[in-house]
Amino acid sequence: xxxxxxxxxxxxxxxxxxxxxxxxxxxxxxxxxxxxxxxxxxxxxxxxxxxxxxxxxxxxxxxxxxxxxxxxxxxxxxxxxxxxxxxxxxxxxxxxxxxxxxxxxxxxxxxxxxxxxxxxxxxxxxxxxxxxxxxxxxxxxxxxxxxxxxxxxxxxxxxxxxxxxxxxxxxxxxxxxxxxxxxxxxxxxxxxxxxxxxxxxxxxxxxxxxxx
Amino acid sequence: xxxxxxxxxxxxxxxxxxxxxxxxxxxxxxxxxxxxxxxxxxxxxxxxxxxxxxxxxxxxxxxxxxxxxxxxxxxxxxxxxxxxxxxxxxxxxxxxxxxxxxxxxxxxxxxxxxxxxxxxxxxxxxxxxxxxxxxxxxxxxxxxxxxxxxxxxxxxxxxxxxxxxxxxxxxxxxxxxxxxxxxxxxxxxxxxxxxxxxxxxxxxxxxxxxxx
DNA sequence: TTAACTATTTAGTCTACTTAAAAAATTAAA
DNA sequence: TTTAATTTTTTAAGTAGACTAAATAGTTAA
Numbered sequence: 001x002x003x004x005x006x007x008x009x010x011x012x013x014x015x016x017x018x019x020x021x022x023x024x025x026x027x028x029x030x031x032x033x034x035x036x037x038x039x040x041x042x043x044x045x046x047x048x049x050x051x052x053x054x055x056x057x058x059x060x061x062x063x064x065x066x067x068x069x070x071x072x073x074x075x076x077x078x079x080x081x082x083x084x085x086x087x088x089x090x091x092x093x094x095x096x097x098x099x100x101x102x103x104x105x106x107x108x109x110x111x112x113x114x115x116x117x118x119x120x121x122x123x124x125x126x127x128x129x130x131x132x133x134x135x136x137x138x139x140x141x142x143x144x145x146x147x148x149x150x151x152x153x154x155x156x157x158x159x160x161x162x163x164x165x166x167x168x169x170x171x172x173x174x175x176x177x178x179x180x181x182x183x184x185x186x187x188x189x190x191x192x193x194x195x196x197x198x199x200x201x202x203x204x205x206x207x208x209x210x211x212x
Numbered sequence: 213x214x215x216x217x218x219x220x221x222x223x224x225x226x227x228x229x230x231x232x233x234x235x236x237x238x239x240x241x242x243x244x245x246x247x248x249x250x251x252x253x254x255x256x257x258x259x260x261x262x263x264x265x266x267x268x269x270x271x272x273x274x275x276x277x278x279x280x281x282x283x284x285x286x287x288x289x290x291x292x293x294x295x296x297x298x299x300x301x302x303x304x305x306x307x308x309x310x311x312x313x314x315x316x317x318x319x320x321x322x323x324x325x326x327x328x329x330x331x332x333x334x335x336x337x338x339x340x341x342x343x344x345x346x347x348x349x350x351x352x353x354x355x356x357x358x359x360x361x362x363x364x365x366x367x368x369x370x371x372x373x374x375x376x377x378x379x380x381x382x383x384x385x386x387x388x389x390x391x392x393x394x395x396x397x398x399x400x401x402x403x404x405x406x407x408x409x410x411x412x413x414x415x416x417x418x419x420x421x422x423x424x
Numbered sequence: 425t426t427a428a429c430t431a432t433t434t435a436g437t438c439t440a441c442t443t444a445a446a447a448a449a450t451t452a453a454a
Numbered sequence: 455t456t457t458a459a460t461t462t463t464t465t466a467a468g469t470a471g472a473c474t475a476a477a478t479a480g481t482t483a484a
Contacts, residue, residue, distance in 0.1 A: 125337015
């Protein structure tokens, strides 16, 4: 088999072998997001695709590796969404505008995206420890973007010099992530409004001038 | 068997039957906090007590019920700690002082307490969905205490009237809970300092006057 | 058409939760 | 003290689900 043919084959087969793998990932993500990691048997995933459970092992080494791929896709999804929202801003945007845009992207990805993102966040805690560890590597990459934006804001003199940026970043993301627990049930606030409010709290403070 | 004897028996047996149940809970909490819920087999718990796994079923209906009891104890523990910290304050304490005291109690319970609290927080996400649901009921009771403190602060005119207290409460607790993920490795800040810093962010804001 | 390769199924192993019945230990009664 | 009743633990088997290896079916290349 010469190289040329090999390449052609690779292309056409991508819509065959890879398609099956993709179908498995899709079905698994949908079931995981609905019934959780432990609540979903490989049997269930195979059934949804009219396959036998054993067949999954041709495409994935283990249930663990399967969910890891879903987690990776979901997290990359969040990163891409946030980056896009920030890059869409005009060049001369203020520090607060940048943080608000990032917060909107973050919440948007968490709350609006599909099964991969949903599984990645909602079921993260259920996943095997080894998978969570891998996830943390990606999350670190994500958080370093936030670190960059915060450092820049402080260098510009927009954030008080006394503020510990590490604690700030963790607090802010902790607050945003908590939104997952209560949002969605048709409240009166949009995702963007919630993001603005939450950044507003920490940017301007909640105390009246009397109470400071 | 008359009532008198029955009562006496109940007393002495509390240090026998109940003792065994307590031992199981202790051993399970220790193992869960170390190896996680899924990483701990009933076999492991029984081994630690020199029993057989089947024996546990005389004291608990299931692994699920076992971890639920641990979760309940752990969460009550947090509630008690926070209430105590706030009640220890002088009567005329400021709104901010109350919130800081509550935050210190919250972080203290999460970061310093034993196996029950640790399991309740660190392994919450791994627990069966039904257990998490039960846990949410207790957490709701806890959060309503925070709601009370925040309402009072706003009524006093210490928190801006425009602030949405629900979002504030969830943000604040989300931020505090996130501390679990990074604290402990012998940092230079104490738990109380971290609590003060985090409440400070949201109380006073992080922006310089220029940037507002 | 045949040979090589790819994909799926089958059948069974292993681990861990759970259960029912038997056995052991403890307590109450005679 | 002995017997009967009750409590607690063990044993042995049942079940579910992840995983594996061998067999089979399907597809592609020569």
